[in-house]
Amino acid sequence: MKIEKLLFPTRFRELAFDSLQSLLVLKDAGLKEIVFCYIIPREDVGFVPYGGYLKEEEERVREEARIRFEDWQKVLSEKGIGSKIVIEVGSIVPGILSIAERERVDMLVVGRKKKVGLEMSFAGSHTLQLIMRSKIPTLVSKYMVEFQWNGETATRVNADIFRRPLLATDWSEPSIRTLEFLTNLKTLIEKVFICHIIGVKISKGLDKMELLRIEKESKERLKDYCKRLKSAGIPAEPHLGAGKILLEILRLSRDLHASMIIMGTTGKDRLHEIWLGSISHRVAEGSELPTLLVP
Amino acid sequence: MLLMKYSLPIIILAVFAPVSPAFAVGGVYPNIGETLPLYSIIPFVGMLLSIALFPLLAPKFWHDHFGKVSAFWAVVVSAPLLISYKGTAVYEILHIVLSDYVPFLILLGSLYTVSGGIFLKGTLRGTPVVNTAILVIGTVLASWMGTTGAAMLLIRPFLKTNAHRKNRTFMVVFFIFAVANIGGSLTPLGDPPLFLGFLRGVPFFWTFNLLPQMIITSILLLAVYFAIDTYFYKKEGILSSPDDGTKEPIKLEGAYNFIFLAGIVGAVLMSGVVKWGAVSILGIHRGVQDVVRDGLLILMATLSMAFTPRKVREDNAFTWFPIKEVAILFIGIFLTIIPCLKILQAGTKGELAFLIETVREPFHYFWMTGILSSFLDNAPTYLTFLNTALGSFYTGFAETAAVKLLINERPIYLLAVSCGAVFFGAMTYIGNAPNFMVRSIAEEAGTPMPSFFGYMIKYSIPILIPIFVLITFIFFV
Numbered sequence: 111m112k113i114e115k116l117l118f119p120t121r122f123r124e125l126a127f128d129s130l131q132s133l134l135v136l137k138d139a140g141l142k143e144i145v146f147c148y149i150i151p152r153e154d155v156g157f158v159p160y161g162g163y164l165k166e167e168e169e170r171v172r173e174e175a176r177i178r179f180e181d182w183q184k185v186l187s188e189k190g191i192g193s194k195i196v197i198e199v200g201s202i203v204p205g206i207l208s209i210a211e212r213e214r215v216d217m218l219v220v221g222r223k224k225k226v227g228l229e230m231s232f233a234g235s236h237t238l239q240l241i242m243r244s245k246i247p248t249l250v251s252k253y254m255v256e257f258q259w260n261g262e263t264a265t266r267v268n269a270d271i272f273r274r275p276l277l278a279t280d281w282s283e284p285s286i287r288t289l290e291f292l293t294n295l296k297t298l299i300e301k302v303f304i305c306h307i308i309g310v311k312i313s314k315g316l317d318k319m320e321l322l323r324i325e326k327e328s329k330e331r332l333k334d335y336c337k338r339l340k341s342a343g344i345p346a347e348p349h350l351g352a353g354k355i356l357l358e359i360l361r362l363s364r365d366l367h368a369s370m371i372i373m374g375t376t377g378k379d380r381l382h383e384i385w386l387g388s389i390s391h392r393v394a395e396g397s398e399l400p401t402l403l404v405p
Numbered sequence: 406m407l408l409m410k411y412s413l414p415i416i417i418l419a420v421f422a423p424v425s426p427a428f429a430v431g432g433v434y435p436n437i438g439e440t441l442p443l444y445s446i447i448p449f450v451g452m453l454l455s456i457a458l459f460p461l462l463a464p465k466f467w468h469d470h471f472g473k474v475s476a477f478w479a480v481v482v483s484a485p486l487l488i489s490y491k492g493t494a495v496y497e498i499l500h501i502v503l504s505d506y507v508p509f510l511i512l513l514g515s516l517y518t519v520s521g522g523i524f525l526k527g528t529l530r531g532t533p534v535v536n537t538a539i540l541v542i543g544t545v546l547a548s549w550m551g552t553t554g555a556a557m558l559l560i561r562p563f564l565k566t567n568a569h570r571k572n573r574t575f576m577v578v579f580f581i582f583a584v585a586n587i588g589g590s591l592t593p594l595g596d597p598p599l600f601l602g603f604l605r606g607v608p609f610f611w612t613f614n615l616l617p618q619m620i621i622t623s624i625l626l627l628a629v630y631f632a633i634d635t636y637f638y639k640k641e642g643i644l645s646s647p648d649d650g651t652k653e654p655i656k657l658e659g660a661y662n663f664i665f666l667a668g669i670v671g672a673v674l675m676s677g678v679v680k681w682g683a684v685s686i687l688g689i690h691r692g693v694q695d696v697v698r699d700g701l702l703i704l705m706a707t708l709s710m711a712f713t714p715r716k717v718r719e720d721n722a723f724t725w726f727p728i729k730e731v732a733i734l735f736i737g738i739f740l741t742i743i744p745c746l747k748i749l750q751a752g753t754k755g756e757l758a759f760l761i762e763t764v765r766e767p768f769h770y771f772w773m774t775g776i777l778s779s780f781l782d783n784a785p786t787y788l789t790f791l792n793t794a795l796g797s798f799y800t801g802f803a804e805t806a807a808v809k810l811l812i813n814e815r816p817i818y819l820l821a822v823s824c825g826a827v828f829f830g831a832m833t834y835i836g837n838a839p840n841f842m843v844r845s846i847a848e849e850a851g852t853p854m855p856s857f858f859g860y861m862i863k864y865s866i867p868i869l870i871p872i873f874v875l876i877t878f879i880f881f882v
Contacts, residue, residue, distance in 0.1 A: 152722065152724060152726075152849070153724065153726040155849075156726075156845040156846075156848075156849055157724075157726050157727050157730065157841070157842060157845050158460055158464050158467060158468045158841065158845070159456070159460065159467065159468070159471050159730045159734055159841065160456050160457075160460045160782075160834065160835040160838070160840075160841045161459075161460025161461070161464045161467060161468070161834070161841055162460070162464075162834060162841050162844035162845045162848060162854065163844065163845040163848035163849055164464060164465060164468060165848060167465060199849060200722070201719065201722070201724065204719040
C-alpha cells in the first residue's frame with residue numbers, strides 16, 4: 111500500500127495550495143505523481159433554463175483552472191514530483207471517484223471547511239460522501255482549522271502532518287491495513303501512537319472480571335500492533351482508553367500532541383452512517399487534525 | 406440587479422397608478438375577469454418574455470438569477486392583486502397553486518425521478534435504421550413517460566451510439582422534434598399542456614383523439630429523418646462503427662422503474678375515472694382522488710429513489726437541477742397567468758375580447774396556440790387558448806362544465822389547441838422544457854448545436870412548418 115500517486119481535487123479555495131505543499135514530503139515516502147482534478151459542476155454550465163449549455167463559460171472555467179494548476183505544477187516539478195491535470199464537467203462526488211478509479215491513484219485528498227467541531231454535522235457534504243464511498247485511503251486535509259478549546263476558539267496549522275500519527279484501532283480488518291499503510295510512511299514518522307478505546311457500550315453492564323479480561327486482551331493486541339511497527343523500524347507507543355469512543359480519541363490526540371489521526375473505515379451500514387455518522391467519519395468532522403481513513 | 410431593485414416598485418406603481426375601479430374596489434370572485442384591466446397581464450407577458458429573451462441575450466445572467474426574475478414577476482402580479490382583491494386574490498392564488506402548480510410539479514417530478522432511474526447501456530451502431538428505431542421508440546414512450554422522461558432516457562445512449570458519426574447535429578434536432586415534443590401528444594402524461602387540460606376536466610383518454618395528427622406528423626418526420634441520415638451515412642463513408650474493443654451488450658438497468666411508471670399512469674388514470682368527493686385544503690376544494698393521485702405519484706418517485714442503485718442514476722448523470730428550475734420558473738408562470746386566464750374566461754366581457762373575436766376558427770386556434778407555444782412555454786399557452794375557447798363559447802360557465810361542453814359540442818377546437826401546443830413546442834429551443842435539456846446534454850457531449858435562430862432557419866421552419874400546413878388542411882380547415 112505505497113503512496114506513489116495521489117489525487118488532489120480542489121476548488122481553489124483559500125489554503126488549498128498550502129494544503130498541497132504539506133503533502134509534498136510524501137516524495138520521501140515514494141510519491142511520484144499528483145493528479146490535480148477540478149470538476150466543473152454540471153449545474154454551473156449546463157441546463158440553462160430554456161437556454162442549453164454555457165460553452166463559453168465552461169471554456170473560461172477550464173482555462174482558469176488550467177492556468178492555476180500549471181502554476182502549481184511548477185512547484186511540483188522543482189521538487190521532482192510528476193503531475194497531471196484533469197478538468198471535467200460533471201457531478202462532483204461521482205466525478206472525483208471515477209477519476210480516482212480511472213487514474214488508479216493510491217490516495218485521495220479531500221479538503222474540508224475551515225471550522226471543525228463535534229456539534230457540526232457535515233451530513234450531505236461532498237467530503238462525507240467521498241470518505242463514505244472512497245475505496246482507497248482518503249485523507250481529510252485540514253491545513254488551517256478553527257476549533258473549540260476550553261470554551262474558546264483556537265486556530266491550528268497542520269503542516270508537518272505525518273510526524274506523529276495517532277492510529278485509532280477497533281481491531282477491524284481496515285485497522286490492520288492502516289499498519290501496512292504506516293510502514294510505507296516510515297521515513298516521515300517520528301513516532302506512532304496506537305490507541306484502542308473500550309467503549310461505553312462494551313463496558314456497560316460487564317462485571318469487573320470480564321472488564322479486566324477485555325482490558326488485558328486489548329493491551330496485548332496493542333502491544334502486538336506496536337511490535338509490528340517497531341519491527342518495521344517505526345517507534346510506536348500503545349494507549350488504552352475507556353469511555354465515549356469519539357471523545358476519547360480526540361482527548362488522546364490532544365494529550366499526545368498527535369499530528370494526524372489514522373483510522374480504518376468499513377464503509378458499511380450506509381443508512382446508519384448518513385443519520386448518525388460512523389466513528390471514523392465523526393472523528394474526521396470533529397478533530398482539528400487531518401484524518402486519514404483507510405478502507 | 407440595480408435595475409431589478411428599482412423596477413419592481415416602478416412596475417407595481419405603473420400597474421396601480423391609474424388605479425382602475427376594478428382594482429381599487431375589488432370585485433366579487435366570479436367577475437374578477439370582467440373587471441381586471443388589460444395591463445394586469447403585463448407580468449405574465451414579462452415572465453414569458455424573460456423566458457424567451459434572457460437565455461438568448463444574457464444566458465449567464467439568466468442561469469445565475471432566473472429564480473430572482475421569476476420571483477420578481479410573481480411579486481409584481483401578486484402584490485397588486487392582493488391589495489385590490491384581498492380575499493378573492495388569496496383564493497385565486499391558492500387555487501392555482503394547489504389545483505394546478507402542485508399537481509403539475511408532482512407529475513413532472515415523479516416522471517423525471519422514475520425515468521432517471523432507468524439506464525440504457527451498451528454499444529449500438531449508429532446507422533440510419535438504428536437511429537430511426539431509437540426515435541420511434543422514444544416517440545412511443547414519450548406519451549407514457551413524458552417527453553422529458555423519454556428524452557432523458559434516450560438522449561445519452563443516442564449520442565453515444567452516434568459518437569463516431571461526423572454529422573450529428575441534425576440527429577439531435579430530430580430527436581427534439583419527435584421524442585421531446587410530437588411523441589408526447591397522446592396522453593396527459595406526455596406533455597405538460599395536456600396534463601393541465603386533464604386537471605381542468607379533459608378525460609385521460611380523450612387525448613388519444615390526437616392520434617391521427619400525431620401519426621401523420623411522426624411518419625413524415627421520421628421519413629425525412631431517415632432520408633437525411635441515409636444521405637449523410639453514405640457521404641461519411643462509414644462501413645462500421647470503430648471497434649475499440651469495448652463493445653458492450655445492450656442492457657436496461659433499473660428496468661423495474663417501469664413498474665413505478667405504470668404506477669404513475671395508473672394513479673393519473675384513476676384520478677380521472679373515480680370521484681371520491683372533495684376535501685378542503687386551505688379553503689380550496691380538491692377532489693379526494695386528486696389528492697390520492699398526488700400522494701401515489703410521490704410514493705412512486707420515493708420508491709424509485711429507494712430501489713434504484715445510486716450508480717444507475719450517476720451513470721444517467723441524474724441531477725435535480727432541471728426539476729428545481731421548472732419548480733422555480735413555473736411558480737412565476739402560474740401566478741402571473743392568473744389575470745390573463747380570468748380575463749379570457751370572462752369572454753367578450755373581458756379586456757381580451759378582441760383576442761376572442763379574432764381567434765374564431767379551429768385553424769386560428771391551431772396556429773395561434775402554435776406560434777405562441779413556439780416562443781413561450783407551451784403549457785401556459787395551452788391554458789391561455791383553452792380559456793380563449795371557453796370564453797368564446799361558454800362565458801359564465803364553471804370551468805369544468807365549460808370544458809365538458811367544449812369536448813361534446815366543439816372538440817375540434819380542443820384538438821387544435823392541443824396539437825398547436827404540443828407540436829409547435831418543437832419549433833424553438835424554448836417551446837418545451839425538454840428541448841433545452843437535450844440541447845444542453847448534446848453540447849456537453851460535444852455535439853455542436855445550432856443557435857436559437859439557426860435551429861429555426863435551418864431545421865424547424867423548413868421541416869416542421871410544411872408538415873403543420875398539411876395538418877391544417879387535413880384536420881382544421
